[in-house]
Amino acid sequence: MANPYFPKLVTIEKITIENEARDLKTFRLAFCNRDDKKSFKYECGQFAMLSVPGAGESPIGIASSPLDEQYLEFTVKCYPTGVVTTALHNLEEGARIGVRGPYGNSFPLKELERKNVLIVGGGFAFTTLRSTIRYMLNEKSRARFENITVIYGARSPGELIYKPELKEWEERDEIEMYVTVDRGDEDWKGREGFVPAVLQEIAPSSENAIVLVCGPPIMLKFTMLPLLDLGFSPDRIITSLERRMSCGIGKCGRCNIGTMYVCKDGPVLSYKQIQELSEEIF
């Protein structure tokens, strides 16, 4: 009987510090065992449990794309009160940790085919959206999607993550990028303003379009109304939820909301599904 609680061993190949505050790091992982690598088949929007022996496990969204065959990436925010995230941030390249997963459902990429895709992200909740953008921009898949528009915001220029990639995407023709910060500094020549305001200003068309939106609860709360105003029906607004989890496989009960478990019935949900839940989500 396979033990679903037992993590697969991985090596941290590379650590990238993503922001000025240095509390966001991207961990590039490689499986120590070839069979484990083969069996870890994931889709955009899924998550995995990162396991640091001695500290415990945390559910983290997968930031690399399924088409990135050579590696697996997770961007992790370190919280002073977070036992696992702190332990992870204290590790160096070459250290070994565990991974369990992939878990949960994924962004409905099949449904996005032949449609315009709007991506709205805020802060470090951009990780699984980055996975999706990387996937869609891959030459193997780009032709399946129509226009791709990205609105991404952070508190300050130093807090924008995946900076080299943002720059690369801004230079490409197959994607339209709107990067914004709440407040710029003297070197910032880009856009300023909160994500919902930028969304209203750009006013992307909702015709034949689906929007994927991830961000802190407060951003989600204030982004829904402008999206509805633009004509996105609640079933075409797709987001991803976070909850404390222990098992990731629908048993431990922590992420239960109504009849669903965020770990196995989510984390990806439409705004329509969220409206139908009794508990207030954001």
Added chain:
Amino acid sequence: MLQGLIKKEDLKKLIASVKKEGTFYGLIRGSEGLSLSELGPDDEVTLDYSNFKMPPKRQFFPFSEVICTYEDESMTDLPLSEEKAVIFGVRPCDALSLLYLDKIFIDEKFTDPYYRSRRDNSLIISLACREPLKTCFCTSVGASPAGKKGADILAFEVKDSLLFEACSEKGTRFMENYPAIFKKPGKADIKARDEEVSAAEKRVQTIDLSGITEKLQGCFDSPLWEEISQRCLGCGVCTYTCPTCHCFGLYDEKVELKGRRIRVQDSCMFPSFTLEASGHNPRTSNEERMRQRIMHKFRYTVENFEDIFCVGCGRCISNCPVNMDIRETLAEVIK
């Protein structure tokens, strides 16, 4: 259906025979009251009780258990228990609770191997109830003093004997293994059993739960949760002693480079249960947690599995330090 009669004094013979292949668990009265314990042939099997304190889920989903150990950077998962066990003396309400736990721990996609191996290796002999407690309400939630669901064998006390009835193939095979121990019951034994069962059923107090799930669907935002939860201390004893509560956490313990990952039962009644590393907590108040506990048992599990995850054992009532009574809570919801 295979039936067999065994003299109470001959239970020791059965225990001795079982012990050749596995472990026999029964009830022993110890310093912490009655509890399921491993029995030897010289132990006195207690039959004189209504129910025991800790539900039988502890046999399959222990309060805490190590699931893997690690040293330096390598991890090892713990081998599964291969102990063959006979668990004797579980009440029918508690035997039913195991079927509910099966729905959580054993499913198509992910099966909990620790729970599963113990379930597969165990045989449940339920003991029909003769003296329901004032806190019992099993017949209102689909269980009964002589219910067979979840049992491999249902035993009845009939004068100086026990009447065993096989309720599953596993139970039948077990009884067939010990032809010398079981005698064929007579008509008088069957009659005595029927009288006991019917008397016990009449003694169980009932509550009206008709429409409880529909009522709960309409009262998520009701002020009644605030009223109900005012008295609750949030100690979680209701969830720890509940035979169907199964929430847990995985925690690491480490000394220098050696450590272990432990699965520990947790409770939705604790604020830390849903507290995230960021400090965000989706259920901050006692009121929300109380609502979650009741909604989970009487609404969400009905919508997901068509079962109320309550067997009416009354442990949450008898163990509550502030005398909260789930029957009153449910009556408030229905009102």
